[in-house]
Amino acid sequence: MDEYRMDSHKLLFHPQRVARWLEGEDIFPLYMEISPSGACNHRCRFCAQDYLGYRPAFLDGERVAGLLAELGQLGLRSVMYAGEGEPLLHRGLAEIVEATTAAGIDAALTTNGVLLSPALSERLVGGLSWLRVSLNAGTAETYAAVHGTRPEDFERVLENLARAVQERDRQGSACTLGAQLILLPENAGEVEGLALRLRDLGADYLAVKPYAHHPLSSTQAYADYIPSAAAALGERLASLADGRFQVIFRATAMGKAGAPRGYERCLALPFWAYLDATGGLWACKMFAGAGEFFLGNVWEAPVAEIWRGERRREAMVRLRERDVCECVAGCRMDEVNRYLWTLQHPPPHVNFI
Numbered sequence: 001m002d003e004y005r006m007d008s009h010k011l012l013f014h015p016q017r018v019a020r021w022l023e024g025e026d027i028f029p030l031y032m033e034i035s036p037s038g039a040c041n042h043r044c045r046f047c048a049q050d051y052l053g054y055r056p057a058f059l060d061g062e063r064v065a066g067l068l069a070e071l072g073q074l075g076l077r078s079v080m081y082a083g084e085g086e087p088l089l090h091r092g093l094a095e096i097v098e099a100t101t102a103a104g105i106d107a108a109l110t111t112n113g114v115l116l117s118p119a120l121s122e123r124l125v126g127g128l129s130w131l132r133v134s135l136n137a138g139t140a141e142t143y144a145a146v147h148g149t150r151p152e153d154f155e156r157v158l159e160n161l162a163r164a165v166q167e168r169d170r171q172g173s174a175c176t177l178g179a180q181l182i183l184l185p186e187n188a189g190e191v192e193g194l195a196l197r198l199r200d201l202g203a204d205y206l207a208v209k210p211y212a213h214h215p216l217s218s219t220q221a222y223a224d225y226i227p228s229a230a231a232a233l234g235e236r237l238a239s240l241a242d243g244r245f246q247v248i249f250r251a252t253a254m255g256k257a258g259a260p261r262g263y264e265r266c267l268a269l270p271f272w273a274y275l276d277a278t279g280g281l282w283a284c285k286m287f288a289g290a291g292e293f294f295l296g297n298v299w300e301a302p303v304a305e306i307w308r309g310e311r312r313r314e315a316m317v318r319l320r321e322r323d324v325c326e327c328v329a330g331c332r333m334d335e336v337n338r339y340l341w342t343l344q345h346p347p348p349h350v351n352f353i
Contacts, residue, residue: 009335035083036090043148048214049084061092072103088115130176138190165202178205263341268333
């Protein structure tokens with residue numbers, strides 16, 4: 001069961017924007033990932049953005065409300081606060097989320113959860129569409145080794161999530177609260193135990209996804225790792241779900257290791273973008289830091305000017321020629337790309353619906 005369509009995509013719910021793109025219009029993104037912080041309090045062994053160096057940079061809280069208002073007027077529908085650092089290190093994150101919803105934009109947060117205090121949960125759960133904790137182990141010892149932190153952080157995160165659930169329920173908020181685990185050799189035997197802990201504390205789901213190696217990452221420990229017996233694990237996890245709690249085992253993503261992409265170039269770039277903690281706007285989050293993906297800085301020019309500017313036009317020409325096999329396997333836009341490629345290259349007999 002995957003009612004959130006994590007193992008698929010949701011672009012099919014935006015047919016008007018897709019139709020405009022098919023007709024050749026230079027559309028504005030539906031979705032943006034924004035990094036409130038370049039710094040991080042963990043040093044995860046699997047971190048895809050480790051090559052950026054965990055810069056102690058923070059999104060300009062005084063100017064971000066105006067930026068979000070501009071983004072909403074341009075047609076942005078959602079923002080996920082995540083990025084190359086830990087979002088909760090930004091002391092003004094609650095105000096940023098409030099400014100996001102005030103601009104008519106759906107807001108979400110991915111965090112390691114260590115700093116998710118009860119006071120912060122009280123402010124966040126009323127405005128977020130969802131909050132996801134990155135929780136990549138089922139025991140304190142494994143958690144410390146994988147996350148590069150202290151063992152006591154494990155129970156702290158679970159306690160913070162439990163309190164967030166209680167606060168969500170007290171407010172009657174619709175915020176979805178879950179956790180995500182990247183399947184690794186160290187944690188493969190602990191997934192079921194983690195699922196039970198999350199179910200008991202009232203979380204909505206545990207999502208289990210494969211590791212995807214970033215070609216620029218300095219981390220090589222899992223570069224060739226393909227989980228064995230993943231299907232059997234998925235079947236066991238399915239039995240732990242009930243009418244309220246889901247285990248979302250990313251079977252589709254698991255099956256893509258070594259498989260053909262199904263498309264020859266990235267078509268998803270017009271539908272999303274990435275904003276780093278310094279105000280840098282990038283065509284693709286996974287290659288933030290690579291000059292060919294840099295579009296401009298939003299503190300130096302309006303977003304609309306950057307998006308429609310010459311630098312972005314030149315970047316899109318270069319990126320259309322880029323070999324997608326150089327990209328991260330299992331990229332968040334992989335299913336979107338398969339969908340868009342099929343629309344542009346339909347199979348025979350499509351009128352026989």
